[in-house]
Amino acid sequence: MEFEITKFIHVSCVLLSALFFFSRGIVMIRTPDFVGRLWVRRTAESIDTLLLFSGAGLVWITGELPWQEMWLATKLGALLLYILLGMAAFHWGKGRRVRIGFWMAAVVTYSYMISVALARSPWPF
Numbered sequence: 001m002e003f004e005i006t007k008f009i010h011v012s013c014v015l016l017s018a019l020f021f022f023s024r025g026i027v028m029i030r031t032p033d034f035v036g037r038l039w040v041r042r043t044a045e046s047i048d049t050l051l052l053f054s055g056a057g058l059v060w061i062t063g064e065l066p067w068q069e070m071w072l073a074t075k076l077g078a079l080l081l082y083i084l085l086g087m088a089a090f091h092w093g094k095g096r097r098v099r100i101g102f103w104m105a106a107v108v109t110y111s112y113m114i115s116v117a118l119a120r121s122p123w124p125f
Contacts, residue, residue: 003058003061003062006054006057006058006061007058009050009054009057010051010054010055010057010058013047013048013050013051013054014051014114017044017047017048017051018110018114020043020047021044021086021107021110024040024044024090025089025100025103025104025107028089028099028100028103029096029100032096032099035090036090059072071116071117071119071120071121071122073122074116074122075113075116075117078109078112078113078116079113081109082106082109082110082113085102085103085105085106085109086103086106088102089102089103089106090103
């Protein structure tokens with residue numbers, strides 16, 4: 001029961017995080033200042049924090065550790081890359097084209113991360 005609830009929370013946060021990230025990118029293209037608003041940042045941080053804790057909960061419950069499971073290590077590496085690309089897209093990138101490029105790279109990385117999780121393989125394609 002504990003596993004199912006934690007997994008439901010995790011998968012729900014994955015979907016919410018993806019939708020919010022994608023939406024922020026679309027809005028950023030038209031209104032760059034929007035993504036810097038406090039409520040936008042706090043919402044993203046809240047979703048991603050719950051996502052992180054539910055992921056850690058799944059690791060705790062299942063006992064699958066990233067250094068023991070190649071697919072999990074790959075997913076964790078993709079997550080770190082996704083975070084860096086997202087930070088570049090929404091905070092560090094200078095210029096509209098650069099930010100859009102980082103955002104698009106983050107979306108591709110996120111898609112890869114999801115496919116790794118679903119296939120439970122570092123080579124999901």
